[in-house]
Amino acid sequence: MISLDDAVTAQLESHGERFEVLVDPDAALAIKRGTFDEEFEGQDLEDVIAAEDVFEDAASGDRPPESALKEVFGTTDPMEIIPQVIERGEIQITAEQRREMQEQKRKRLINIIARNGINPQQNDTPHPPERIDRALEEAGYTVDPMTPAQQQIDDALDALRPVIPIRFEEITVAAQLPADYAGSGQAKVREFGDLEREEWQSDGSWVGVVTFPAGMQNEFYELVNEVSSGEAETRVLKDKDELATR
Incomplete structure (x- = not known):
């Protein structure tokens, strides 16, 4: 759950009743757009709300009658109602x-x-x-x-x-980790971007070709130096297939 200070109110008026829920503002917008699973991957509804409850007036803590919940939403379960209030209602922000x-x-x-x-x-x-x-x-x-x-x-x-x-722009870099660091280091390097290919050399070293946003190259070099104690070699490739043709 999130704190009340970080939440906004989503409000729906229907059948002469008002329903309010407290939710993370970005999550509320994602739910309205139908992109919650994509934008909040790995998180559930309970992770982005401030209360597992539906209010008539969130500020005072007043709740609507259960009969109104049943009539409008077909259920009294707050976790089923909260997304409906967000999708059908308006997001109130100060x-x-x-x-x-x-x-x-x-x-x-x-x-x-x-x-x-x-x-x-x-x-x-x-x-x-x-x-x-x-x-x-x-x-x-x-x-x-x-x-x-x-x-x-x-x-x-x-x-x-x-x-x-x-x-x-994206950049493609070949990184060679010495044998002493290849086992543990390659796992971190390969996850930095898109691993185009990899080769284990006869001396036990590992060569990986990784493509990532060009603006992140300093971070990449720092990572490679960290996992190899500064003993790795790197080379920017003009072509993703360059390493294989040399």
């Missing part, structure tokens, strides 16, 4: 909650852009989040707190391009 949601969504958007974007004018190096934040501010871009950050990427990039050189 100005303060809206500001907090907007700030959280802005941070999420900046993180996505920083992890996926590169600077084509500086050897395709990543843009630091702070630079992206300043550029969004300079561009006058306003984050929509009610729309998933992923859906705002294209508009944000359109706003950023007149301010900073940026493009989204």
